[in-house]
Amino acid sequence: MFLFNIRLIEKLKIEMNEFLNLKTQYKFKVIFSKSLRKQIKTRGVCSYCKKPNTGFAWCDKCDPGRFLKEGKTSGNPEIDKFIHEAQLKTSTFEDNFYNIEWIPYDRFQDIKQIGRGGFADIFSAIWLDGKPNRLSKSKKLPVHFTVVLKKLKTSDVQAFINEIKILNECSNNIFLTKFYGITKDPQKEGYIMVMEHANEGDLRFFLKKNFSNLKWKEKLHILSEIAMNLDTIHKTNYIHKDLHCGNILQFRVDAKNTNKFQTKITDLGNAQLISSSRFSNASYVCGILPYIAPEVLNGMPYTFESDIYSFGIIMIEITTGRQPYNNVPHDENLALRICNGLRPRVAKGTPQCYIDLVNQCLDAIPENRPKANELSNLILEWIYCKKGDPNLYSFEMHKEFIEADEFFPQGEIIMPPEEIYISRHMRFTNLPEPRNSIRVQVENFEVSNPELIEHLFNAEVQKRDQDVIEIAEAL
Structure with missing residues (x-):
C-alpha cells in the first residue's frame, strides 16, 4: 500500500510538471479543455516548442532531424538523409517501423560478440537510451535494454545503405526483426545496425x-x-x-x-x-x-x-x-x-x-x-x-x-x-x-x-x- 502511494505521488508530480512545461497559451487552454488534458496526459509535452506532443513522446515538428540540430551527425550525408526521411514518417517515439535513430556509440555498454556470419559480425549490447519511460512520456529516464549490433565485414557504405533501406521498406510487419537505428565505432571503419535482440537465439x-x-x-x-x-x-x-x-x-x-x-x-x-x-x-x-x-x-x-x-x-x-x-x-x-x-x-x-x-x-x-x-x-x-x-x-x-x-x-x-x-x-x-x-x-x-x-x-x-x-x- 505504501509503495502504491509513492508511485501515485510520483505519477502526479510528473503530470503536474508536464502541465507546467507548457507554453502560456496552452496553460489557459488546458484548464477548459478535457481532451487537451487527456492528450498531454498520454503523450506528454515537447521539451523544445513546449506544445503538446503529437504522439507518445514525439513532436512531429521538432523531433524529425533533431539529431542533426544537436550535432549528432553520422558523418555521411546519405545516411543522415535516410534517417531524417524515416523520422518524417514517424508518428510516435515507439514507432517500430519508421523511428530510426542515429545513436552515439558511447550509449552502448557491455558489448559482446555473439555470432559470426559470412558477411557480418554480430554483437549484443546494452542500449542506455533504449525504451522510453512510459510514466514520464518523454525520452528522458529511458529503460536500458539489450540490442544486437550488426557490423558488416565490408566497409562499403553503399552496401550498408542498401541493406538498411530494404530493412526499412520491409519493416512494416510485426514478423520482421525491428530496426532501431545506426551507430559507428569511432575507432573502426564501417557503420553498425542496431536491431532487436532475439532472447532465444536463431x-x-x-x-x-x-x-x-x-x-x-x-x-x-x-x-x-x-x-x-x-x-x-x-x-x-x-x-x-x-x-x-x-x-x-x-x-x-x-x-x-x-x-x-x-x-x-x-x-x-x-x-x-x-x-x-x-x-x-x-x-x-x-x-x-x-x-x-x-x-x-x-x-x-x-x-x-x-x-x-x-x-x-x-x-x-x-x-x-x-x-x-x-x-x-x-x-x-x-x-x-x-x-x-x-x-x-x-x-x-x-x-x-x-x-x-x-x-x-x-x-x-x-x-x-x-x-x-x-x-x-x-x-x-x-x-x-x-x-x-x-x-x-x-x-x-x-x-x-x-x-x-x-x-x-x-x-x-x-x-x-x-x-x-x-x-x-x-x-x-x-x-x-x-x-x-x-x-x-x-x-x-x-x-x-x-x-x-x-x-x-x-x-x-x-x-x-x-x-x-x-x-x-x-x-
Whole structure:
C-alpha cells in the first residue's frame, strides 16, 4: 500500500510538471479543455516548442532531424538523409517501423560478440537510451535494454545503405526483426545496425536446445510465421536470397509461458528486388549450399520460388532437428547430386501431407512450387482445424499431426562445425539441368548420408546410361 502511494505521488508530480512545461497559451487552454488534458496526459509535452506532443513522446515538428540540430551527425550525408526521411514518417517515439535513430556509440555498454556470419559480425549490447519511460512520456529516464549490433565485414557504405533501406521498406510487419537505428565505432571503419535482440537465439540454436520438447503444433507455428515473414518480403517485391535457420530468430514473448514464441526473419543483406534479379551476375551464388535452389546452382537468377525451395529445406530441418547434409562435404559433388534430384530426408513419423508439401517446395521446376501466402494459409489450416470443420480433408490432416507426436526422431543431434553453415560465395560450372528424382525420403539410420548419396548418384548414372543405350538401339 505504501509503495502504491509513492508511485501515485510520483505519477502526479510528473503530470503536474508536464502541465507546467507548457507554453502560456496552452496553460489557459488546458484548464477548459478535457481532451487537451487527456492528450498531454498520454503523450506528454515537447521539451523544445513546449506544445503538446503529437504522439507518445514525439513532436512531429521538432523531433524529425533533431539529431542533426544537436550535432549528432553520422558523418555521411546519405545516411543522415535516410534517417531524417524515416523520422518524417514517424508518428510516435515507439514507432517500430519508421523511428530510426542515429545513436552515439558511447550509449552502448557491455558489448559482446555473439555470432559470426559470412558477411557480418554480430554483437549484443546494452542500449542506455533504449525504451522510453512510459510514466514520464518523454525520452528522458529511458529503460536500458539489450540490442544486437550488426557490423558488416565490408566497409562499403553503399552496401550498408542498401541493406538498411530494404530493412526499412520491409519493416512494416510485426514478423520482421525491428530496426532501431545506426551507430559507428569511432575507432573502426564501417557503420553498425542496431536491431532487436532475439532472447532465444536463431532457429538452429533453438532446435538444438528445445527439439526433444517440441510438439508438431509448435513446429507448425514456427513454419507459419516464417511463411508470413516471407510473404511480407515478397509483397514488397524483394527476394531474400539467403534463407536458412541461422537467419531466422526466436523470441520468447511470455516469460510465464515457456511454449509461447515468435519467429522472425532477419538478415536482408543479400535481398534483391525481383525486377533487378534477372540482371544480376549469375557467375556465382551466395548462401549455404543445402538451402540453395538447384536452378540457382545452375546459373539461373534468384526468384521468389528459390526462396520457397529454401523454406522446404527448413521444413525438413524442423522434422529432424539436424542441419541438411550435415556429414558430407558442401562442394561441387553435392551441388551435382542436388541438381540430379537428391533431397534431404525427413524424420520417421512425419505426416504424409507434410512430406507432400515439402516435395512441392523442393520441386525441380520452380513454377510448381507454392507461393508464400499459400504456405502460411495451408499450415494454419493444419494447426487450427477442429472436429466438425466443414473441410474434412483439413481435419484429417490435423489428426495426422496429433498422431505424429507419438514418434520421436532417432539419431543423436550433432551440430557440425559452424563454418560449414555460414553463407559464402560459390561458383559451379557444367552442372546438369535440375530434375526431380526420388523425391524426399524418410530417414533410415541403417544407411549413412554419404552412403545414401553415393547409392543414389550411381543409380542415376546407371539409369541415364540405360536411357542412352535404349535411344541408340531405337535409332
